[in-house]
Amino acid sequence: MKFLNQAIAVTLLNLRNLPQRAGGSVVAVVGVAAVVLVFAAVLSMATGFERTMLLAGSDDTAIVLRSGSTAELNSGLSNDQALIIANAPGILRDGDSPVASFELYVVVDVAKRSTGDQANVPLRGVQAFAIDLRHNVKISEGRMFEEGKNELVVGRAAQSEFAGLDIGNEIRFGQTSWTVVGTFEADGSVSESELWTDLRVLQAMYNRGSSVQSVRVRLLTPESIKELSDALADDPRVDVDVLSEKDYYAGQAGPLSQFIKIVGYPLTILMAIGAVFGALNSMYASVSVRGKEIATLRALGFGPFSVLISTIVESTLLSLIGGIIGGALAFAVFNGFRVSTLNGASFSQVVFDFAVTPDLLAQGLLAALIIGLVGGLFPAIHAARLPVAQALREL
Amino acid sequence: MKYFGLIWKNTWRKKVRTSLTILSVLVAFLLFALLNALGYAFRAGEDVSSAERLVVIHKISLINPLPISYEARIASTPGVAAVTHASWFGGYYQEPRNQFAQFAVDMTAYFALYPELIIPPEQLEAAAKNRIGTVVGHELAEKFGWKIGDRIPIQATIWTKADGGRTWELDLEGIMRSNDPRGSTAFMLFNHDYFEEARAFGKGTAGWYVLQIAPGADPVEVANAIDAQFANSPNETKTSTEAAFAASFAKQFGNIALIVQLILGAVFFTLLLVAGNTMSQSVRERIPELAVLKTVGFRDITVLGIVLSESILIISLGGILGLGIGWFLVQGVSQQMGASLPGIYLSPQAMLMATGIMIGAGILAGLFPALKAMRLSIVDALARG
Amino acid sequence: MAETLATLQGVSRVYQKGKERVDVLHELDLEINTGDFLALMGPSGSGKTTLLNLLGGLDKPTAGTVNVGGAILSSMSNSQLSNWRATHVGFIFQFYNLLPVLTARKNVELPLLLTNMSAKERSRRAEIALDIVGLADRASHRPRELSGGQEQRVAIARAIVSDPQLLLCDEPTGDLDRATADEILKLLQTLNAEHGKTIIMVTHDAQAADYARRTLHMDKGKLEARTTA
Ligand SMILES: Nc1ncnc2c1ncn2[C@@H]1O[C@H](COP(=O)(O)OP(=O)(O)OP(=O)(O)O)[C@@H](O)[C@H]1O
Numbered sequence A: 001m002k003f004l005n006q007a008i009a010v011t012l013l014n015l016r017n018l019p020q021r022a023g024g025s026v027v028a029v030v031g032v033a034a035v036v037l038v039f040a041a042v043l044s045m046a047t048g049f050e051r052t053m054l055l056a057g058s059d060d061t062a063i064v065l066r067s068g069s070t071a072e073l074n075s076g077l078s079n080d081q082a083l084i085i086a087n088a089p090g091i092l093r094d095g096d097s098p099v100a101s102f103e104l105y106v107v108v109d110v111a112k113r114s115t116g117d118q119a120n121v122p123l124r125g126v127q128a129f130a131i132d133l134r135h136n137v138k139i140s141e142g143r144m145f146e147e148g149k150n151e152l153v154v155g156r157a158a159q160s161e162f163a164g165l166d167i168g169n170e171i172r173f174g175q176t177s178w179t180v181v182g183t184f185e186a187d188g189s190v191s192e193s194e195l196w197t198d199l200r201v202l203q204a205m206y207n208r209g210s211s212v213q214s215v216r217v218r219l220l221t222p223e224s225i226k227e228l229s230d231a232l233a234d235d236p237r238v239d240v241d242v243l244s245e246k247d248y249y250a251g252q253a254g255p256l257s258q259f260i261k262i263v264g265y266p267l268t269i270l271m272a273i274g275a276v277f278g279a280l281n282s283m284y285a286s287v288s289v290r291g292k293e294i295a296t297l298r299a300l301g302f303g304p305f306s307v308l309i310s311t312i313v314e315s316t317l318l319s320l321i322g323g324i325i326g327g328a329l330a331f332a333v334f335n336g337f338r339v340s341t342l343n344g345a346s347f348s349q350v351v352f353d354f355a356v357t358p359d360l361l362a363q364g365l366l367a368a369l370i371i372g373l374v375g376g377l378f379p380a381i382h383a384a385r386l387p388v389a390q391a392l393r394e395l
Numbered sequence B: 001m002k003y004f005g006l007i008w009k010n011t012w013r014k015k016v017r018t019s020l021t022i023l024s025v026l027v028a029f030l031l032f033a034l035l036n037a038l039g040y041a042f043r044a045g046e047d048v049s050s051a052e053r054l055v056v057i058h059k060i061s062l063i064n065p066l067p068i069s070y071e072a073r074i075a076s077t078p079g080v081a082a083v084t085h086a087s088w089f090g091g092y093y094q095e096p097r098n099q100f101a102q103f104a105v106d107m108t109a110y111f112a113l114y115p116e117l118i119i120p121p122e123q124l125e126a127a128a129k130n131r132i133g134t135v136v137g138h139e140l141a142e143k144f145g146w147k148i149g150d151r152i153p154i155q156a157t158i159w160t161k162a163d164g165g166r167t168w169e170l171d172l173e174g175i176m177r178s179n180d181p182r183g184s185t186a187f188m189l190f191n192h193d194y195f196e197e198a199r200a201f202g203k204g205t206a207g208w209y210v211l212q213i214a215p216g217a218d219p220v221e222v223a224n225a226i227d228a229q230f231a232n233s234p235n236e237t238k239t240s241t242e243a244a245f246a247a248s249f250a251k252q253f254g255n256i257a258l259i260v261q262l263i264l265g266a267v268f269f270t271l272l273l274v275a276g277n278t279m280s281q282s283v284r285e286r287i288p289e290l291a292v293l294k295t296v297g298f299r300d301i302t303v304l305g306i307v308l309s310e311s312i313l314i315i316s317l318g319g320i321l322g323l324g325i326g327w328f329l330v331q332g333v334s335q336q337m338g339a340s341l342p343g344i345y346l347s348p349q350a351m352l353m354a355t356g357i358m359i360g361a362g363i364l365a366g367l368f369p370a371l372k373a374m375r376l377s378i379v380d381a382l383a384r385g
Numbered sequence C: 001m002a003e004t005l006a007t008l009q010g011v012s013r014v015y016q017k018g019k020e021r022v023d024v025l026h027e028l029d030l031e032i033n034t035g036d037f038l039a040l041m042g043p044s045g046s047g048k049t050t051l052l053n054l055l056g057g058l059d060k061p062t063a064g065t066v067n068v069g070g071a072i073l074s075s076m077s078n079s080q081l082s083n084w085r086a087t088h089v090g091f092i093f094q095f096y097n098l099l100p101v102l103t104a105r106k107n108v109e110l111p112l113l114l115t116n117m118s119a120k121e122r123s124r125r126a127e128i129a130l131d132i133v134g135l136a137d138r139a140s141h142r143p144r145e146l147s148g149g150q151e152q153r154v155a156i157a158r159a160i161v162s163d164p165q166l167l168l169c170d171e172p173t174g175d176l177d178r179a180t181a182d183e184i185l186k187l188l189q190t191l192n193a194e195h196g197k198t199i200i201m202v203t204h205d206a207q208a209a210d211y212a213r214r215t216l217h218m219d220k221g222k223l224e225a226r227t228t229a
């Protein structure tokens, strides 16, 4: 126990001296703060994007695509095939009709509000059940489009991010002109990046006849997906892939969030290495400033271990302070920061908010802790090994 | 320069401190190099795009196809020297994660329009003659181990064949590379005739047109003439230079450049503090020595210069090392992973900018300590020592 | 016949730096009795501080044995030496070496942190020690607010607070004027005479040495036969 008391005493003494070494300490703190800031900012892009994508998927909804097509945009089904799919077993029925929506997914060029640059905005043709099929979608302003009319309802995120989508606006895509009649929200999920209209109207505009790209259905239970996909696999008239909505969106989210992580983690590690050099530097400086004090304490009988601990604690504490500052800054500046980017998997824009989650902050603090420990260790060993007689001479 | 010896000695008076500072600087410039090279990839080869080539796409969106009949009408537009078409295939090799670009094209016309793509003439001829012939970039050939004569099955995600199949078998007849070190050829070309004949739907269309303007023609006028021709038809067009098209596509990713700049801003701000702190420690320690220099007759401005040079020297040492390592890494990545991460490139402009940053940061970091050294009063300083 | 506190036998201290070899102490023998007050004089570089460091367990001899109060310092590990120093020896330096952030009382308490004493007990002992050196009224001042003489008194209080047998002083008055130096030396005399501390004091000042019971002269790492009583 004496051991511990000693270590605590020397550590407290050391921390009281800290203001005298403010310059070096501030550098160490800022270095770590920058690492945690950049880490949290970059990774919050991935978490925000994933959240937006995954929120959209539920496991009691299935999406049926032509087999082999990795995304709705690539898929294609005839009206007959779509009808066979909708009437397959495992699907919830509302009275006589299956709870299903045939959908067409295309992209249109719309300018970004912020920069005016053209972007691939998804335009979805849907049927009446579309809103019921998506748990979190509801019209929040205005009204739903009327069937057969050139009317659009727009996702809240799309409305905020892209120009000309306010209620009452007219917008032209090619030869046709559309009226925005309503806004829908979807708890911030990817659906909010989309514009919706009546399937038939969109088919006409795109010369798609009666063909569609996907069929979305409400399953009886999440387990019914097996029944549905088995039935469709056995049916020679259709050749399709059946995915739960959840799996589908996870697949759509995968490549981009992977990419951000593949860039983000090595970036953080590199920066952390830089910060370790910074921390080492200021801790060596700190030890050399404290040389006289350390030698005096050692002459009084304090052991090398307590000197070691005090140095490591100093470094770790500075790092943690840096980590907290960096994390707080990341949270203040980036949490909720809205961007839109092209998701390669769907070849269309996804609007999402950066999400600085507690999990990310914890990882950032862990990084700070490691930087502090590594940056403090060698100077601490150096301090503990200072030959006392020698150090006293250098006063 | 006669002071270089003195500056060099002073720089290394505290070896650990100087080395650690240099290492932090190294990391910062390594990050600069890597992020710049990555950012370059995101600009989707704007620099390698031509301003003499125009791209004609559907006005509603790039994904909407245009009638194949447009080719002749574009060709007859005044100011158009040559035109060809291309279509996006969107397939993969073996597994969905092996995705790369495939285009259905008219081989001969396509290579004629892209002189920067290098292919042996006999290979081009063979690829054009074989209905299911294909040409791939050397990056892909290396990645998948393809050799000329191989039959390569490509899985379609969009284009099912009229017979219901999804596998398109192609014979590798040629391997191309770019004559520009920045240009990527991580894509596959195959014959539009085969594509047109075998696909189940969408017949009679092409994805987009590429054209070469006649010498002396004004690209804006030519673009306007083409778009005017198809105005008020069901398939209106949007024509722009290839460079503008690449730039507008890159912008779809959102402001990647801003994010990169933010990160680098944080990195360099920290770097300035680290280096500045080192310099001010170093000056503080040698106040008596600096005073002695002045006593001996060094002018104030010379003392200032010596301290600033030290600071620039430290940052340049780290910076050059960091850039060097970055250059090697980027080189390695573009050779090893050119197929999965095309277009990663450390441009001379970025190197030049890094050099500017080195000098600027060196001056900034050393400025206050140097001013302190310059203003040092000999009497005070010696009394303190 | 007083008993022996410290014995040095055949002690050598050699510094080796690359090829250069500095023989600071050479086969030195010395006995110090309990209750002695010894002044150590000699030219600069003769090895006085080195000898003091060996006696205080701050440094180890290259050869020979150092025995202080039965502890063989020359064969103890560094951490054993730390523990030994905490209770057996007090140091007084030329430049006091007080910690600037602590008050006089806290500075004096410092060595007691190495014991299991309660905070109250520590504070009480520190008060006593400060009282002995005549600084009870400046207990809550920081070193910066004290004069050189006062700082040295605080340092002395710190050296005696854990009640060590041996006090080692390296030029304790080297930085003080005559009058203040005399006060400090009288204080050391009191500690020797009334509190029974054995004191070894390095000094360049013959007048200071007069306060000691005897004086040893050192030159080039050897003790000279000449001793002054
Ligand atoms: N670490 C070291 N390496 C080499 N030589 C050393 C070292 N430490 C001390 N010395 C040498 O040992 C010799 C004795 O030093 P010491 O400090 O004991 O002398 P001193 O008698 O206390 O002198 P002063 O009166 O100046 O304090 C000196 O010549 C010194 O140069």
Ligand SMILES: [Mg+2]
Residues within 6 Å of the ligand: C048, C049, C050, C170
């Ligand atoms: Mg000495």
